[in-house]
Amino acid sequence: ETLRLLTWGGYAPEEVIRLFEEKYPDINVEVTLSNNEEMIAKLRATGGAGYDLAQPSHDRIYAAQYEYNIYKPLDLSKIDLSNVEPKLLAGVKENTTIEGQVYAVPHQWGTSGLMTDITKAPDIKSWGDLCDPKYKGKTSMRLRRTILLGTAFAMGEDPFSAYSDLAKYQQILDKVADKLIACKDNIKAYWKGGDDLSAMMLSGEIVASETWDSTAFKLYSQNPNIRFVPPETGALAWIDTFAMPRKAQADAAAYKWINFVLQPDIVKLMSASTGAMASIKGAQELLPADKQEAVKAAFTAEDIDNLKFFANIPPGVEDMEGKTLEKIQAATSN
Amino acid sequence: MRSQRDIRRLSLFLLLAPFALWIVLLVALPQLGMLFLSLREKIAPRVYEYGFANYVSFAGEPIYWNTLLRTATMSLLVTALALVIGFPVAYYIAKIAGRRSRGALFLLILIPLWVSDLIRAFGWILLLRETGVVSSLLQWSGLVSGGIEFLYTDATVVVGLVYTVILFMIVPLVSTLDGMDEAMIEAGYNLGGNGFTVLRRIIIPYAMPGIVSGCIVTFMLTAGSYLTPILLGGKNSSWFTAQIYDQFITRYNWEAGATFGVLLLAFTSVVVWIGLKLSGQSLSTTVARS
Amino acid sequence: MTETASYDLQCLGVSKNYGAVRAVRDVSFDIPNGSFFSILGPSGCGKTTLMRMIAGFEEPSAGDIRIKDRSVLNTPPNRRNVKMVFQHLALFPMMNVYENIAYGLRCNRMSKAEIERRVSDVLARIELPDVADREIHQLSGGQKQRIAIARCMVLDPDVLLLDEPLGALDLKLREAMKIELKLLQHQFNTTFIYITHDQSEALVMSDYVAIMNAGRFEQIGTPQELYHKPKTAFVAGFVGDANRWPCRVVEAFGTTLRVETEIGLPLTGVACGRNPPMQAGAHGELFVRPEFIRAERVRTDGSPERAGPLNVIPGIIDSQLFNGAKSRVLVRGPQGMRIEADVTLTGGEEDLRPGEKVELSWPAEQTRCFAAAGSATGADPGAEPA
Amino acid sequence: MTETASYDLQCLGVSKNYGAVRAVRDVSFDIPNGSFFSILGPSGCGKTTLMRMIAGFEEPSAGDIRIKDRSVLNTPPNRRNVKMVFQHLALFPMMNVYENIAYGLRCNRMSKAEIERRVSDVLARIELPDVADREIHQLSGGQKQRIAIARCMVLDPDVLLLDEPLGALDLKLREAMKIELKLLQHQFNTTFIYITHDQSEALVMSDYVAIMNAGRFEQIGTPQELYHKPKTAFVAGFVGDANRWPCRVVEAFGTTLRVETEIGLPLTGVACGRNPPMQAGAHGELFVRPEFIRAERVRTDGSPERAGPLNVIPGIIDSQLFNGAKSRVLVRGPQGMRIEADVTLTGGEEDLRPGEKVELSWPAEQTRCFAAAGSATGADPGAEPA
Amino acid sequence: MSARKSPSLMLIGYRLYIAAFFVFLAAPLVAAGTFAFNDSLFPSLPWQGFTLDWFFSATEPKLGMFHDRRLLSGLYYSFVIATCVSALSVFVGTCNAFLFVRHYFPGKNALYVVMILPLVIPGVILGIALLVLASTIANSLEQATGIELSFLRPGIVLVVLGQFSFIVTIASLVIVARLRKFDMAMEEAALNLGASRARVLATVTLPYLRPAMIAAGIVGFLVSFENFNTTLFLVGSEAPLTVIMYDRMVKVGSTPVLNAVSLVLMLGSGVLALVSILVQRDRSPS
């Protein structure tokens, strides 16, 4: 039988698949690379068919499920949760429980923050520093919700708490939009994928950027001057999860995969590929040596305490954010 | 012999069946479905209402129609450039190149057609990025000191699009010009015309069906292209198809996406219709022939 | 070619090579004002090439071309006052009749009113006054033909070139247009240079005809001269029909020859072609036109009286080709030699019928003998491509 | 058409309407075995339509078609033993010569060996034994022609139909193929039905010719009959050249008529065409072939003696159309009336020249008078489309 | 062409322009192809030396394309999709050709224009329109009856249908053009020689159309193979090569393995294009 994964780039490394298929010779793994938005869009179009296991981030499940009914509840008894970091598990459960059913369990987690080449832009500290005219034409960001939230925090707002008051949230978004439009001049280009970003950063075309920590850690191994910097207002933390599409057909294989990749020796391989930490106990030790070093170079203990987990997105917010992003994209600078 | 006529009847219906299935199921109904969807408005999750709200909100949002206008203008620009750049090439292939090199040149023209948009854009990225081949060559030759970024500007998008669509301009041009009797050009000179007169009064009017056909296809392809503007475009560039994609994929707003789709199709059709009227041609005399 | 005054067109030693192909070789001629001059030759002999040099579309490899006594070698085609009617006419399909004719005038920046006047004038002269607004594809073949001529004539050219303009027309129309063209030329009184490979076209219409072969002019003359006094074997064979037999000269008295054909038939003929006249033993070829051969039923009451030296041979009618006034019989002569002779077939009793024995006779002076190619005095007009 | 035995082909009152267009109207004829039968008529007269009905591609609106005495109306085209050579030959370009010829045999499920034997046999008979492996585009026009015929003949058809098969060939080749076709028909001894609008083709090759006009057969006969004894004005005008003048009958003595042309010229002629003979006052049209008109210089020493009743009129030479043995002069007669007369132009002193005064004379029995269309006894062969 | 004294100069200028144009055409392809041999993890300068690893290496990080399961599976799906699309297109295109060349029926000219339309509808719109329709039907059906028609969900079937919807226009135009040149007399000649209607079709008409059908098939195959705009919206878990490559580029990061794939595709397409041109140059010069 075939196990069809809908997941992030790097979340299903060739080596892990090989080991999995060795262990379960009658299962054949097929991978489709995606991101949060596309996962939802795809599953919406298929009505939850076409894939057996998806890996959306913890904050993007509730609304999508509520509106489009694309997932089915997990049977937690089939998952070996003994090793899973309880805090993360609890957080994910809380975010993804609908009518008493749990829809997701955590897999990898990491943060979004800043990346800088410390030799060229040593004073990047806050989201807003990307708009520092000193680095005009030498910074980048991804034009997605992360930067909206980050910028809001940098402007002293708390967007997550405004989720309950959408009018308030709209005000924040408007402010953020103005700021980012003004910042457009400073940006070389909006990156669209990890690759874009890596190439620009490594070649020195940009010196600082908004980033996923995993990308920054990867680059650290190529060039130790490139560091991940948690913003002053706190890095935004995400947890990518396992969720089962409503019309998944290979449930058994899917559970096997979940259990398989949560094993410590597999986690090692997995983390080497994703650059992110698994949500199991002692995950940091399972990172490859160079990544551990990168994490150490990036985070202090306060930084970890200061992490801001993405809050569940209530219905409607995505639309507001989408409009704001369009506005920024369409605004002209020179 | 009566059965003869019945056989013809039967074969007409047998042949009409696949055509009808194709046009109705894969072309007409989907477009109607999209039109229908565009008339549905999302009030709240799982709550919909029918009306023109999506169109109203399109009209009320300058970002959207600016993008549409921008896409159309740039597509027209690309079409014009493709015509200006492609015409001499088509003329050369059809009328000047020797018999043997003509075939070879035509093959060369076609080769980029056989690799995908993606690879072409990928190639341009490798060439044009700040640390890319062109910039490096310029630095190496000492013409410039620092790296130059050619990517992420509207000009790059235009170049990339011209590159992508120019074949569809050249091919119909070659095939119309090919049919032109050389004697007509010679007659043009013989009767006293100079190079410019012959071009303006004879060659271009003769090639008009090819020109219009090439322009229509080029314009539609450009307006409907997705990858090239996405991959080569800069932070300011927005393309209407990207908006459609965003509506569908990142905002799950199928209603708005469908509205955009209907509008793109309607708008580009109107542009083509105006072009046909202005040039006095029709779809069946141009695109159908080449 | 007696006129010595000014010429509309002169070619002086014009040649044209395409790489190793010598398409036109050292052609010289001059055309008196207002004449109808044809160039007649087989396909590929260089007619079109010559015409294109005159029009300016090709540059001669050697020689000079003069129009109205001025060399035009350095004049681009659109400045030469030589207009051309193309084989497939090359009317502009995207313009209507009026615009086609006006094209050249517009190139000359003539005023609108003047153009209108001239176009309607020329349309009247070609007797198509009402077609100005028609599209080209609405015209018949013959009408197109005339429009193509009008388009040139409206510009008052010194010389009008016509490259096989009747080639694309069907049989009946071609016959009619032959006479029409000649009348048009009279009308306009302009020098026409007419290219064709159809001898009847050239003979019927022209004042002068040049016979071209393998890039060279073989002979220039009036149609009658060419038909009755061919100077080369090629001309004798190409212009008009002829029975052709290889032969060997037995005896020569001045230009009168006694010859023997391949099969040993003794005949009397006259030496033609270039000097010196042929000697005994020389190889040659005999040309006899079917219309000079009389085919008569063999009579039992002795042969009829005859005047002048005659060649007489017996034969049997093989078949008759009835074609009204132009009927012909195919006769099998001695040893199966085939002879064509013109006859009048009326459908009556007196007609010759297949199987009948006949006596063929023709005057010795209509038995032209040309030196064979490669033979002592014979000229070789054959092509040497490469 | 004297044979009464069995016929290869018979058409009995065959008609064909396309909506309101009456393409073929009530055509009846039968063709004796083994003859060469031509249908000659102007473009659009219905020749192709008739042939397509015989081949089975169209169904007659009325009438019957019989092949070897059996009606074939209900036989589909692929079952009729009537083969057809198409105007553009319709050889199959994706097959070579062998496959083209073998096609029909294969359709008949003949054995491979037998097919091979027959194909090489027919190739030998058309004298192209070595072309079996050639592709079609490697053949010359004349060779293609012969392959197209062989492809049909290998099937041993009762009748071979040929629809203007020479139309696409060039001038010289057409001349040559005329004779060749006739020889091939002799060879195979099969009935050929040959369609053409070129009278010289029909006259030269055929045993019988049918003249078709506006869907009807005007006359069927041997070439000589048609040329010398046309039964209708249309035939007289269509077959061979003729001077045509409208006239009015002044007096009639049996079939001999005294007539007056439009311009009042009195002439003598014979009444032709359908009975009853024309009466005084009837309108008609005169036909005189150019070859019967003698054009002679007006002599000062009185007119020459003449035998039999002659028409004589004066005229002035307008122009001469030199065409070798087939030369002609255009003469302006009284009141500008134009007359064409055949002459022999030799290029000598004795030739008639433009401007000379001549006397034209021709026998009364060669002055055919047909009733004018619409006149009392005239039949109207014109088309009534719609 | 015209001026007498300086034709050579003008012509030289013209030729230079043509040459420059072809350099422009070739440049991105050459660039994309060349970096396939760069011994580096990034398809960019500086040049790190020549290697064939991106084709043949079996180990990470330089996993060669011939060992990359996902690329190979993408290639496989592309192949399956393109084969289906081109076969379907040739079949329906041939039917259309007979319909429009051989038959007369009311509204024929209008329908002919309708046939051309899919070619000028932007590919993105074809894709989403089909997606919307199929999903709407599937959803309604599921709600009403609980039956799930999986072929109406994004996946190979929809991709094939989506691509087919405009590629069939191309195929039709190619085949129509050839059938128009067909001399009806050829069919009549075959009938006349004794062949049945079916035999005429099999031995004369279809063989005559064959070069056009093959060419249409190849063009359809290539266009399907490289299609992105329409496919993007219809693709399910069985992604064809272009989608895989796009995902790689945007979501993982391009390595020279993408260049290697590009190069192989260029070679393959080039060969196919050549074949199609050779096939069209059939035995008859017409």
Ligand SMILES: Nc1ncnc2c1ncn2[C@@H]1O[C@H](COP(=O)(O)OP(=O)(O)OP(=O)(O)O)[C@@H](O)[C@H]1O
């Ligand atoms: N552009 C060219 N390059 C090379 N050879 C040429 C060129 N044009 C003509 N020729 C050769 O020159 C010769 C004369 O050609 P031309 O066209 O003048 O013949 P033609 O007498 O007009 O023949 P036709 O009656 O067939 O039109 C031919 O052998 C032809 O092949």
Ligand SMILES: Nc1ncnc2c1ncn2[C@@H]1O[C@H](COP(=O)(O)OP(=O)(O)OP(=O)(O)O)[C@@H](O)[C@H]1O
């Ligand atoms: N399928 C058809 N529908 C309507 N009218 C037709 C059709 N086929 C022929 N006709 C008409 O019937 C008449 C006879 O046509 P046909 O083709 O038999 O003429 P033809 O004698 O062969 O002429 P040509 O010498 O030009 O080939 C013409 O007026 C033609 O327009």
Ligand SMILES: NCCCCNCCCN
């Ligand atoms: N390279 C893989 C990165 C995966 C990142 N997931 C991020 C979720 C952000 N909302």
Ligand SMILES: [Mg+2]
């Ligand atoms: Mg020529």
Ligand SMILES: [Mg+2]
């Ligand atoms: Mg016909």
